[in-house]
Amino acid sequence: MAAAGEPFLRIENISKFFGPFQAVKDVSLNVAKGEIFSLLGGSGCGKTTLLRMLAGFEEPTSGKIFLDGRDMTGVAPWDRPVHMMFQSYALFPHMSVEKNIGYGLKHEKMSAQKKASRVREMLELVQLVPYATRKPHQISGGQRQRVALARALARQPKLLLLDEPLAALDKKLRERTQFELMSIQQRTGVTFIVVTHDQEEAMTLSDRIAVMDKGEVKQIGSPGEVYEFPNSKFVADFIGSITSFPATILERQTGQLRLSVPALGGEVMARDVPGLSEGQEATLAIRPEKLLISKDRPEGANAFQGTVKDLAYFGKDSLYRVILPSGVLVQAHAVNATRGGEAARVADWDDRVWISFAPSSAIVLAE
Amino acid sequence: MEGNRLSRWFDRKGWSDLLIGAPYVWLLLFFLLPFLIVVAMSLGTKTPTAPPISFGGDYPLFNFQGYVRAVTDTLYFRAFITSLVSAGIATLLCLLIGYPMALGLTRVSKSWRNILLMLVILPFWTSFLLRVYAWMGLMGRSSWFNAGITKIWNAIVPAGWAVDFMPMMHSNFAVVLVMVYTYLPFMILPLYASLERLDPTLDEAALDLGSRPWQVFLDVTLPQSIPGIVAGGMLVFIPAAGELVIPTLVGDASSPMIGRVISDQFSSARDWPMASAIAVVLLVLMVGPAMIYSHFQAKAEGSK
Amino acid sequence: MKRRHTFLVSMLGFGFAFFYIPILSMIVYSFNESRLASVWGGFSTKWYVSLFSNKQVIDALILSLEIALVSASIATILGTMAGIALARFTKFRGRLLFSGLVTAPLIMPEVITGISSLMFFILMAQWIGWPAQRGFTTVTLAHITFSMVFVTTIVQARMLQSDRSIEEAAMDLGSRPWEVLRDVTLPVISPAVMSGWLLAFTISLDDVVITSFTTGPGSTTLPLLIWSKVKLGVTPDINALATLMVGIVAIGVVIAGIFMNRAEHRRQRDEQMAFRANG
Numbered sequence: 001m002a003a004a005g006e007p008f009l010r011i012e013n014i015s016k017f018f019g020p021f022q023a024v025k026d027v028s029l030n031v032a033k034g035e036i037f038s039l040l041g042g043s044g045c046g047k048t049t050l051l052r053m054l055a056g057f058e059e060p061t062s063g064k065i066f067l068d069g070r071d072m073t074g075v076a077p078w079d080r081p082v083h084m085m086f087q088s089y090a091l092f093p094h095m096s097v098e099k100n101i102g103y104g105l106k107h108e109k110m111s112a113q114k115k116a117s118r119v120r121e122m123l124e125l126v127q128l129v130p131y132a133t134r135k136p137h138q139i140s141g142g143q144r145q146r147v148a149l150a151r152a153l154a155r156q157p158k159l160l161l162l163d164e165p166l167a168a169l170d171k172k173l174r175e176r177t178q179f180e181l182m183s184i185q186q187r188t189g190v191t192f193i194v195v196t197h198d199q200e201e202a203m204t205l206s207d208r209i210a211v212m213d214k215g216e217v218k219q220i221g222s223p224g225e226v227y228e229f230p231n232s233k234f235v236a237d238f239i240g241s242i243t244s245f246p247a248t249i250l251e252r253q254t255g256q257l258r259l260s261v262p263a264l265g266g267e268v269m270a271r272d273v274p275g276l277s278e279g280q281e282a283t284l285a286i287r288p289e290k291l292l293i294s295k296d297r298p299e300g301a302n303a304f305q306g307t308v309k310d311l312a313y314f315g316k317d318s319l320y321r322v323i324l325p326s327g328v329l330v331q332a333h334a335v336n337a338t339r340g341g342e343a344a345r346v347a348d349w350d351d352r353v354w355i356s357f358a359p360s361s362a363i364v365l366a367e
Numbered sequence: 368m369e370g371n372r373l374s375r376w377f378d379r380k381g382w383s384d385l386l387i388g389a390p391y392v393w394l395l396l397f398f399l400l401p402f403l404i405v406v407a408m409s410l411g412t413k414t415p416t417a418p419p420i421s422f423g424g425d426y427p428l429f430n431f432q433g434y435v436r437a438v439t440d441t442l443y444f445r446a447f448i449t450s451l452v453s454a455g456i457a458t459l460l461c462l463l464i465g466y467p468m469a470l471g472l473t474r475v476s477k478s479w480r481n482i483l484l485m486l487v488i489l490p491f492w493t494s495f496l497l498r499v500y501a502w503m504g505l506m507g508r509s510s511w512f513n514a515g516i517t518k519i520w521n522a523i524v525p526a527g528w529a530v531d532f533m534p535m536m537h538s539n540f541a542v543v544l545v546m547v548y549t550y551l552p553f554m555i556l557p558l559y560a561s562l563e564r565l566d567p568t569l570d571e572a573a574l575d576l577g578s579r580p581w582q583v584f585l586d587v588t589l590p591q592s593i594p595g596i597v598a599g600g601m602l603v604f605i606p607a608a609g610e611l612v613i614p615t616l617v618g619d620a621s622s623p624m625i626g627r628v629i630s631d632q633f634s635s636a637r638d639w640p641m642a643s644a645i646a647v648v649l650l651v652l653m654v655g656p657a658m659i660y661s662h663f664q665a666k667a668e669g670s671k
Numbered sequence: 672m673k674r675r676h677t678f679l680v681s682m683l684g685f686g687f688a689f690f691y692i693p694i695l696s697m698i699v700y701s702f703n704e705s706r707l708a709s710v711w712g713g714f715s716t717k718w719y720v721s722l723f724s725n726k727q728v729i730d731a732l733i734l735s736l737e738i739a740l741v742s743a744s745i746a747t748i749l750g751t752m753a754g755i756a757l758a759r760f761t762k763f764r765g766r767l768l769f770s771g772l773v774t775a776p777l778i779m780p781e782v783i784t785g786i787s788s789l790m791f792f793i794l795m796a797q798w799i800g801w802p803a804q805r806g807f808t809t810v811t812l813a814h815i816t817f818s819m820v821f822v823t824t825i826v827q828a829r830m831l832q833s834d835r836s837i838e839e840a841a842m843d844l845g846s847r848p849w850e851v852l853r854d855v856t857l858p859v860i861s862p863a864v865m866s867g868w869l870l871a872f873t874i875s876l877d878d879v880v881i882t883s884f885t886t887g888p889g890s891t892t893l894p895l896l897i898w899s900k901v902k903l904g905v906t907p908d909i910n911a912l913a914t915l916m917v918g919i920v921a922i923g924v925v926i927a928g929i930f931m932n933r934a935e936h937r938r939q940r941d942e943q944m945a946f947r948a949n950g
Contacts, residue, residue, distance in 0.1 A: 055839075055843055056843075057839060057842075057843075076378065076379065076847075077839075077842045077843055078378075078842050078843075078844075078845050078846055078847050079845075082843075083843055083844060084839075084840070084843045086836045086839070086840055087836075088834055088836050090834060090836035090837045090839065090840035091837070091840075092837055092840075092841070092854075092855055092858075092859075093837070093859060094858045094859060103841065103844055103846075103854070104844035104845050106845070106846075107844075107845035107846070134944075135941070137938075137941050137942070137945060138941045138944045138945050139945055140945055140946075151840075151844070152843075152844075155844065155845065377849075378847045378848055378849075382847075382848050382849045382852075383756070383760060383763075383848070385752075386752050386755060386756045386760075387752075387753075387756040387760060387763060387769070389749060389752055390749040390750070390752050390753035390756070390773075390819065390823070391753075391765070391769050391772070393749055393815075393816070393819070394753075394769075394772040394773070394816070394819075395772070397788075397791070397812060397813075397815075397816040398772060398775065398776055398816050398817075399772060400791060401787035401788050401790065401791035402775075402783075402787050404787060404790050404791055404794060405783065405786065405787045405790065408790060418790075418793055418794065418797065464682070464685075464686060464689070465686075467678065467679050467682035467683075468679075468682055468683055468686040470679055471676060471679035471680055471682055471683040472683070474676045474679055475680075475683075481928075483683065483687075485924060485928055486687060486690070486691075487690075488924075489920065489921065489924055490690055490694070492873060492920045492923075492924060493694075493916060493917050493920050494876075494877050494894065494897075494913070494916055495877055495879070496877070496879055496894055496897050496898060496901065497697075497897070497909075497912075497913040497916060497917070498693070498694075499901075500697070500897070500901050500905070500909060500913065501693035501694055501696065501697045501913070502693055503901070503904075503905050504693070504696060504697055504700065504905050504910070505692075505693050505696060507905060509707070509710065510696075511696075512696070548689065548690075548693070551686070551689075551690070555686075601778075605778050605780070606780065606781070608780070609780025609781065609782055609783065610780075611781065611782045611880050612879055612880065612898075615902065616901060616902065626780060626781075626782045629782050629783070629786065630782055630785075630786075633786050633789075639790065642786060643786070643790075646782070646783045646786065646787075649780065649783070650779075650780075650783065653778075653780070654775075654778055654779070657778060
């Protein structure tokens, strides 16, 4: 058992080289028991390599992995209490659904009867009882995904690794499966590590997210933290869409910053970020949905006038592209709260409008 | 812990060493070593002992006589030329017959295609020797086939050229004909494989752009099937050049092919150095270009 | 397509006529009463009768089948090992030489393989006293060596197609590498292994040149027996033997074709099943 205060999974200064190429750069992170933890990043960011090191398929060049207090260095994949759900599902094509699910149990010392009931339990968990005797190529993609999940869970691993678990499913199925995955995780209590390139998937599934880029962990936090308080331009840009402008810090007041933003044609008030100093060059970033659009001048600070250049109607909301006097284009989302189609929208092409945002919505980054 | 360590070593490394090692050692022992023996023998001196070869002592340690004779003696030179020319002509004929057949296979309906492909492969599963033998029956002077050909010949040539039968057996013509017959499937299959992969819409695009069918063939189909032509060509040329069975059964004994010469030097003349030297020269002539080609091929693929 | 392929179709017709007329002629003449192979003397099955009562032929056939069975089986084991090793281990010491050794026998002229094996056996007998005499063992060893590389080629190609992650999945679920091989890799590539065996068997059963060099007195395989008879000219009992061999192969190929056809139908049905399960 882990000592008190010892995290369930501890990754300590892990680096991995493939020849001269460094795929993972000095990554450290902790995962608590029962957490759904996501590694989020684009292709080639090192997330899959990190996952394969957890599974034991790759040995770290340096650094250590501790699982439940045990050093995993040199432990072979087949000896690790860690199971993986592969992106391609990797079902054994020559075995039926139940044989696939029961495969890992071969290595458990338990009676045949107990094994059979465990397989049954797993089939029930993923609702595949009627398909138990079918072969993988005789079932649908969504069902295969569930077989892969059941197979990886059957031996009750301490850690379940999911490599792009939803990537092969179509959009509708993906949304349904996300919630299924979460409920299965709650019922089994197994710690999940999810690798994904899809930020929405990471946001809905995870308790915490590690955003990775070029082998490094850029930020670790809850979905809300990484979305609302990104610590770098990369994270802000990777998660959700964002508009950013160069800015100069004019003044630090208690809890507030006053910035000069030439692109917006004026000064902006924003929430203070520690570590910044007056006169420093910085970046102001705003999410489109935090920008309000109105015909009349709104109350308070941070309001700028511009002209509607483009608009797109999406049904539930509309996207406006507003051109400012400085020539800069900003994007603003507005929810279409009333029913009335095109006639009910806030502004039309070439209308003069105000865009504004709350000081707490402005993200100031020190780069 | 001892047994434990052994099983850990086996899981980690031992099993893969075994997987690689067993076939590796086998090939080193039963293929590379015998081949190195051939190379060594080619430098020895023929003696009336058993085995009929010697190095050092009363004899030179390295004797290059075999190589000198292999490239200067007109008998061997002619044998090389006969082999390479026969194999070359056979390869060309296989290409000329096999290419339209392979192209034809890609154009017939799916169900026909499977049956016809099976018919191409079927002779391959039957005995090679018997396929050669079948032609011996046809080419013999009193066979129905020879009689038919003779009749046609006599009908079209001036009376003075008429013959009683066509002298087909025991000639270089017979060797080439039987080579084409036995090796044609080796040409058709790689050609078919490379032609089948071609996108038919490319053809249609070229036709749509105003090309005539034969231009489409020259501009689109032919260039894309070059890998298939090369693969098929090597599969026919290499075994044909070293062929022993066909020239022995239907060839002209007065102008032997190189495979026959190697075999005779070795078995009848018991001249191991000579047989080995010719074998090495043949390998360099045939396998050398093939290795160079595949080296450049691999390089071209690697740089893509 | 509307275009007619008159030329291509007539080439196919010509090609198949070229393939099959000699064989058909051989079959017809196997039922020839006359001893003169090329003169039709009426229908008879006497050559078949004489074939079956010829002990030499039966013995040679049995020896050939024994050699083919043993050599194909060992060649399949070694060739499959090499194919898996080459496909799965991209880096090990001597890999370049190994892959060279696996391709070289494919392009080596049979005469050279034959004399090199014979010299090897003669010198071995002289140096270490083994093999004391040439025959079943030496022929089988030579056949294994040059047919295993065909198995390797087939298995390697199949391995490169298969999804590597299923092997990792098995390992991840607690199987040691050799268990993965037994439970997953081999079952998945088994069709390739079987066709490799069949090819090795056929190659061994058909070989003349290498066998003629590596065999010894008293060990005459069927191809060697045919070889010695055919060198003397065309004889009707060889026609009968050829007809039987062609017939057996044709039946085998037709049966294989039916099985393949069935497998194809089953695959289509499964795909439809999966499609319905999707709904």
